[in-house]
Amino acid sequence: MSVRIHSYDVNREFTMGHPVDYTRRSDLQNVDHVFKAEITNTVNLTEHEKLFHIRILDPTERDRFHFHPGQFVMVVLPGYGEVPISISSSNSQRGHIELCIRKAGLVTDVLHRAAPGSHIGLRGPFGTSFPVERMRGKDVLLIAGGLGIAPLRAPIFYITERLGDYGKVSILYGARTPKDLLFDYQYEAWRRIYNVHLDIIVQEPDETWTGKVGMITALLEGMEIDPDNTFAIVCGPPVMFKFVCARLQEMGIAMQNMFVSLERRMHCGMGKCCRCNVGSTYTCLDGPVFDYWSVINQKEAI
Amino acid sequence: MLYKTITKSDFEHLIDFILEQNEIIAPRKVGEKPDGTPIHQFLPIEAFSEMDLDYSKTEYSAKTYFLPFRENLSTWSFGDGGWKQDIQYRQKPRAIIGLHACDIHALLKLDKVMLKGPFPSPYYKARRENTVIIGMDHEPCGSGFCASLGTDILTHGFDLFLTDIGDRYFVAVDSDRGFRILSQVPLAEVTDEDRRRYVRARAAISEKQTIKVHTRNLPTLLDLTFNSAVWEKWGSKCLSCGACAMVCPTCYCYGVKERVCMDLASASKVKQLHSCNLVDFAEVAGGHNFRPTREHRLKYRYYHQHRGFAEAYDEPMCVGCNRCGDTCLAGINPPDVIADLEQENP
Ligand SMILES: Cc1cc2nc3c(=O)[nH]c(=O)nc-3n(C[C@H](O)[C@H](O)[C@H](O)COP(=O)(O)OP(=O)(O)OC[C@H]3O[C@@H](n4cnc5c(N)ncnc54)[C@H](O)[C@@H]3O)c2cc1C
Ligand code: SF4
Ligand code: SF4
Ligand code: FES
Numbered sequence: 001m002s003v004r005i006h007s008y009d010v011n012r013e014f015t016m017g018h019p020v021d022y023t024r025r026s027d028l029q030n031v032d033h034v035f036k037a038e039i040t041n042t043v044n045l046t047e048h049e050k051l052f053h054i055r056i057l058d059p060t061e062r063d064r065f066h067f068h069p070g071q072f073v074m075v076v077l078p079g080y081g082e083v084p085i086s087i088s089s090s091n092s093q094r095g096h097i098e099l100c101i102r103k104a105g106l107v108t109d110v111l112h113r114a115a116p117g118s119h120i121g122l123r124g125p126f127g128t129s130f131p132v133e134r135m136r137g138k139d140v141l142l143i144a145g146g147l148g149i150a151p152l153r154a155p156i157f158y159i160t161e162r163l164g165d166y167g168k169v170s171i172l173y174g175a176r177t178p179k180d181l182l183f184d185y186q187y188e189a190w191r192r193i194y195n196v197h198l199d200i201i202v203q204e205p206d207e208t209w210t211g212k213v214g215m216i217t218a219l220l221e222g223m224e225i226d227p228d229n230t231f232a233i234v235c236g237p238p239v240m241f242k243f244v245c246a247r248l249q250e251m252g253i254a255m256q257n258m259f260v261s262l263e264r265r266m267h268c269g270m271g272k273c274c275r276c277n278v279g280s281t282y283t284c285l286d287g288p289v290f291d292y293w294s295v296i297n298q299k300e301a302i
Numbered sequence: 303m304l305y306k307t308i309t310k311s312d313f314e315h316l317i318d319f320i321l322e323q324n325e326i327i328a329p330r331k332v333g334e335k336p337d338g339t340p341i342h343q344f345l346p347i348e349a350f351s352e353m354d355l356d357y358s359k360t361e362y363s364a365k366t367y368f369l370p371f372r373e374n375l376s377t378w379s380f381g382d383g384g385w386k387q388d389i390q391y392r393q394k395p396r397a398i399i400g401l402h403a404c405d406i407h408a409l410l411k412l413d414k415v416m417l418k419g420p421f422p423s424p425y426y427k428a429r430r431e432n433t434v435i436i437g438m439d440h441e442p443c444g445s446g447f448c449a450s451l452g453t454d455i456l457t458h459g460f461d462l463f464l465t466d467i468g469d470r471y472f473v474a475v476d477s478d479r480g481f482r483i484l485s486q487v488p489l490a491e492v493t494d495e496d497r498r499r500y501v502r503a504r505a506a507i508s509e510k511q512t513i514k515v516h517t518r519n520l521p522t523l524l525d526l527t528f529n530s531a532v533w534e535k536w537g538s539k540c541l542s543c544g545a546c547a548m549v550c551p552t553c554y555c556y557g558v559k560e561r562v563c564m565d566l567a568s569a570s571k572v573k574q575l576h577s578c579n580l581v582d583f584a585e586v587a588g589g590h591n592f593r594p595t596r597e598h599r600l601k602y603r604y605y606h607q608h609r610g611f612a613e614a615y616d617e618p619m620c621v622g623c624n625r626c627g628d629t630c631l632a633g634i635n636p637p638d639v640i641a642d643l644e645q646e647n648p
Contacts, residue, residue: 003483004323005395008431032376032389032571078378078385079562079569104587119384265586267558270421274555275576275583277602280610285420299528299605300592 034121052099062095068129069154070289076121083107084266088150090157100150126269128289130155135231139167145236152235160194170197174216178209227252233259238302245292255293304475305492312487317350325396328353359443363551368429375571391425397434404621407453408551439465442510448622449511467499524609532642537597539632544577546626552619
């Protein structure tokens with residue numbers, strides 16, 4: 001008599017009647033499999049921020065890669081680490097994506113030194129997205145402070161590619177100094193091609209600056225909005241979206257119709273490491289995009 | 303559920319049978335505290351005699367066999383200007399003997415996070431699926447408050463669960479795998495006398511559960527006491543050492559680091575358990591820390607255990623084993639902290 005406990009191979013299994021193929025090419029792509037990608041171009045935006053044009057190498061993987069505006073990827077540098085970065089491009093381009101990355105520490109520093117042609121890894125996409133579908137037919141306020149313009153570009157692309165589906169579209173953008181303004185080469189396009197109302201403000205002007213000066217909330221003063229018919233997407237540091245959302249609330253927009261993107265430390269992107277926890281939610285699963293009502297109802301969210 | 307009884311000597315034979323071809327992890331006495339109380343840990347055993355089933359609580363929980371302190375998530379080999387990624391998640395079949403109800407509840411809670419949500423973890427799943435759980439009833443451990451959290455009783459989550467009814471074990475069988483293992487020894491049907499003895503044994507255990515912690519209204523209470531001075535009181539004692547999370551059977555948070563091999567030919571992505579009490583837990587690039595003080599972090603640990611997790615998974619994460627309280631050098635323990643919170647809001 002003897003007992004041998006059966007070995008169970010996780011690579012081949014059936015769960016709840018559905019075959020789950022835990023091979024590296026299917027489900028694991030979302031778990032720990034890394035897409036190999038190439039940096040095809042780097043654009044110097046400011047002293048600290050670069051835009052990376054990235055292409056997933058495998059044609060099938062590239063074609064299958066699909067994300068919603070507001071989602072992020074984990075950028076993997078084997079041997080260095082991985083960092084969460086919002087996708088800053090149009091989701092109609094599938095596995096050709098753009099990431100706007102600030103030099104902030106170890107991994108982002110190595111990235112900033114990478115030349116076109118370098119290979120990086122991507123995991124994802126992860127997280128929730130801005131409900132751009134639900135915003136169809138409505139006016140949309142797209143508001144960014146500082147680096148917040150990076151995640152905001154994805155919904156901007158989405159909406160400007162479908163202008164007929166939306167009402168009035170406004171982009172409000174604030175930065176600390178004129179030198180910190182990102183994507184200045186796109187302003188003309190947004191205004192002239194897409195006829196978007198674009199308003200820009202800086203806090204600390206220099207000699208060359210002829211535009212508006214002040215806090216981002218100043219751009220909302222005197223603006224005519226139809227609160228019941230307006231959605232807002234607000235991206236930026238917590239102090240910024242706190243003031244902006246408070247102002248929008250005064251203007252009559254419901255908290256459920258304002259969306260912000262939270263930033264937390266992340267080590268997995270899959271609701272496992274807990275590092276991104278805010279109150280009772282994981283920023284990587286239930287966020288990074290939250291409606292403002294959920295944000296003020298989570299402890300420690302702002 | 304199927305119920306059988308076996309004799310105690312047959313249980314010993316059963317362990318020997320399993321040991322012939324499989325690894326067994328069981329409670330072993332590894333030392334004594336200064337006051338003479340024994341110290342137990344879950345460790346691999348070679349023979350029945352090495353295990354001590356008459357233990358009250360292990361210092362570490364069996365979590366370490368499912369979420370090891372450190373594990374390799376993937377390996378990179380470099381070459382030709384590129385890299386190859388290798389992911390392994392294999393686990394040799396094994397059995398863990400002698401888990402108490404609270405520790406099995408802890409695994410069920412971990413299952414919710416690791417398997418039931420999006421992105422099920424294949425690493426965890428491999429370990430879970432390849433581990434036979436043979437649990438056991440026991441006398442209350444002394445400092446635990448499992449009864450207050452309902453984790454002293456168990457209805458699933460094991461292959462076999464044994465209750466001592468004198469000269470025999472009363473065995474609950476919850477899987478075919480468990481049944482096949484059990485069938486290696488002579489089984490007896492449950493008699494009326496067995497049933498009476500089982501009910502008495504359970505009642506005797508329950509009677510000894512004297513520690514009561516009011517946990518029912520904790521989620522709201524924790525919301526209402528978020529800015530309370532209680533957190534300053536306990537937080538100022540905390541050493542931010544993270545020991546509580548290491549011994550806790552349900553704490554699962556971790557960090558990931560890359561380790562590069564000396565010859566630069568390969569690197570691995572290494573996962574290591576972390577603790578929300580450690581200072582860098584919520585620190586982000588640029589130095590901003592979302593929980594800068596000990597108060598913030600200690601409060602967050604309680605908040606996640608009893609409030610955040612409860613909202614997300616409809617039950618608290620804590621199973622009330624009080625390992626965190628037993629191990630904390632600063633004397634921070636859930637019954638006292640929770641009692642203080644109650645005082646705050648009479
Ligand atoms: C959802 C999300 C979207 C983001 N989008 C962008 C973006 O579009 N552009 C951009 O420039 N930055 C973005 N960030 C911030 C970016 O992730 C951090 O700047 C980056 O992780 C810094 O890593 P590092 O290795 O250079 O810094 P270090 O301080 O050397 O290392 C910190 C390590 O902590 C971990 N970490 C995980 N999350 C963070 C975090 N949020 N901040 C800091 N450390 C973190 C990483 O493993 C990182 O390697 C985003 C963050 C989140 C959470
Ligand atoms: S509560 Fe106790 S065990 Fe936990 S980190 Fe603080 S001092 Fe360490
Ligand atoms: S928090 Fe403390 S009492 Fe609760 S399960 Fe963890 S170690 Fe046990
Ligand atoms: S990043 Fe790990 S849980 Fe969210």
